[in-house]
Amino acid sequence: MTDHATDDVSDDVTERLDSIEAHIAHQDQMLQELSEVMNDQRAEFDAIKARLNQFLDRIHAVEAQGPAPESRPPPHW
Template sequence: MIDSQAARLDSLETHISHQDRMIEELNEVVLAQREDIRRLERRIDKLMSRVATLEDQAPLPENTPPPHY
């Protein structure tokens, strides 16, 4: 009985150890993804600013009818 309990305890400790390692790995992935998202958000903000600037500089379209009228 004591041997089976010891074996069960060892099994549980091993299982918990693997879960702890997996949680640490997943946390590293989440942190890396957060940094990627922040970097992409900064790039999008820059691109949106550039598009807004280009739209402001673009000439307005003329309201002339097409040549087939």
């Protein structure tokens, strides 16, 4: 190969490596953003789950206080 051909190959390899490095950097950024979104969603899910458990505890407490509802219709029906 001539020096000119070697320079062209070297330039091509350098451009390809630069392109690959840029692509990897972009993917790393996207992975970081996705990780942050997942952490936010996990925290939100945990908060919703805790709130649901509070409601369920309140429902069970109310059910435990009163008599069970009758399953038959009232006498005037």
